[in-house]
Amino acid sequence: MKIKLVSAALAMCFSCTGYHAQAATIVDAKTIRITGPANDYLQIAELVAKDYNDANVAPTAATSAFSNYPNSDPNYYGPQNLVDGVVDDQDDLYHSAGTGPNEFAQLTFAAPQSLSSLTLFGRVVLATGRNIYNVEIRNAADALLYSGTFDARTAPATVNFDVAGPGVPEPATWAMMLGGFAFAGAASRRRRSAQVRYV
Ligand SMILES: [Ca+2]
Numbered sequence: 001m002k003i004k005l006v007s008a009a010l011a012m013c014f015s016c017t018g019y020h021a022q023a024a025t026i027v028d029a030k031t032i033r034i035t036g037p038a039n040d041y042l043q044i045a046e047l048v049a050k051d052y053n054d055a056n057v058a059p060t061a062a063t064s065a066f067s068n069y070p071n072s073d074p075n076y077y078g079p080q081n082l083v084d085g086v087v088d089d090q091d092d093l094y095h096s097a098g099t100g101p102n103e104f105a106q107l108t109f110a111a112p113q114s115l116s117s118l119t120l121f122g123r124v125v126l127a128t129g130r131n132i133y134n135v136e137i138r139n140a141a142d143a144l145l146y147s148g149t150f151d152a153r154t155a156p157a158t159v160n161f162d163v164a165g166p167g168v169p170e171p172a173t174w175a176m177m178l179g180g181f182a183f184a185g186a187a188s189r190r191r192r193s194a195q196v197r198y199v
Pocket residue numbers: 045046081082083084085086087088092093094
């Protein structure tokens with residue numbers, strides 16, 4: 001009985017704290033690193049990272065890569081094409097020079113950003129595994145904030161992040177939690193006194 005009451009109180013508490021187990025909260029992101037499938041080129045047409053005001057902050061970031069398509073105009077294949085605002089299947093995309101395991105493309109924010117969503121545009125005309133990306137977002141201390149896979153083979157892939165605080169209850173929620181525990185405690189005390197009385 002006591003266990004049931006405490007469970008009910010806990011359920012009451014956590015149903016209102018704004019927890020969303022399926023998504024991460026991205027506060028103070030410093031880097032977004034994208035890697036592709038093993039043994040294939042890394043190609044990304046565009047990256048859009050929105051802040052809490054729904055503004056794309058990706059163009060404010062510096063871009064870098066392990067390698068980019070050689071002997072070609074970097075305006076069409078260099079890492080800056082991740083954030084040039086142009087989505088094109090043939091150019092203005094990032095294209096790696098090689099297919100080795102170290103290939104990556106990365107954005108680095110000068111001022112860390114809190115993000116509400118991330119979208120990756122692939123080279124849809126190919127619709128191959130080259131458009132499946134592994135993404136890692138890290139803060140300035142290089143701690144991992146998010147890790148996930150984006151499948152942009154047939155359409156841009158978007159992940160929405162929580163914009164709430166990292167599970168910190170609101171004052172009203174604290175009041176309800178305390179009420180829930182007080183209820184469980186009172187029930188427990190009533191039961192104890194009842195046991196004493198009827199022994
Ligand atoms: Ca582009």
